[in-house]
Amino acid sequence: MTEAKGIISEEIHKKLAIQCFNQVWDLLEKTERSQTDDDTMIHKAHASRYHWGIVGAPVNFSRGEWQISRVYSVLKRPEPAIFHAKRNLEICLEHGIEDFDLAFAFEALARAHQVAGNKNEVNHYKDLALEASKNIKKEGDRNHFLNDLNTI
CATH class of the missing domain: 1.10.287 (Helix Hairpins)
Incomplete structure (x- = not known):
């Protein structure tokens, strides 16, 4: 690079x-x-x-991976959606990225698994996303996140 x-x-x-x-x-x-x-x-x-x-910075890498996963989920392509959602979460955990970025990392995994038809994984990651949303500091960000999560 x-x-x-x-x-x-x-x-x-x-x-x-x-x-x-x-x-x-x-x-x-x-x-x-x-x-x-x-x-x-x-x-x-x-x-x-x-x-x-x-x-x-790592937060930009995380958000980039999230967006790539979202694109593949929207296009109903589960394998790359899951791959990039996992990368997103790995980056968040490796660099201590929290707040809405961590919640959206779990959301991306839930959404990608929904596309793949993995119901248990969807529920697991939705639960983690909901739990992580409790740590979103700004109410507007939290509401935006919850509205997005509810589309799964």
């Missing part, structure tokens, strides 16, 4: 990471997506995570 630092400035990496992340959200919220939209959403989610991997 250090090779890429010399080619593109850190400022550009950060701008690209943010831009790709936000564009993925736009695509996720789109009511009707084409196959090209779905492909673009996958590529931009991975691109965002790549750029954060160069200039970001």
Whole structure:
């Protein structure tokens, strides 16, 4: 990753990471997506995570993995959704990332397992997510999280 630092400035990496992340959200919220939209959403989610991997902090890595998992869950692709949800949780635990990031790591695993049809895993991770939500400091963040969790 250090090779890429010399080619593109850190400022550009950060701008690209943010831009790709936000564009993925736009695509996720789109009511009707084409196959090209779905492909673009996958590529931009991975691109965002790549750029954060160069200039970001562990919380950015975690959120990037979460977003990739969410994309694959929305696209009904369980194997990569579970893989990236696990990476998200591993990063949170390794770096002591808590609050809504930890709750969303459990949410990602529940959602990915739902796509895979693993009912016991869904319930297990939903329970962990609900428990973790008690430690979300901001009420608005907690409410947003709980609303999202209820879509599983």
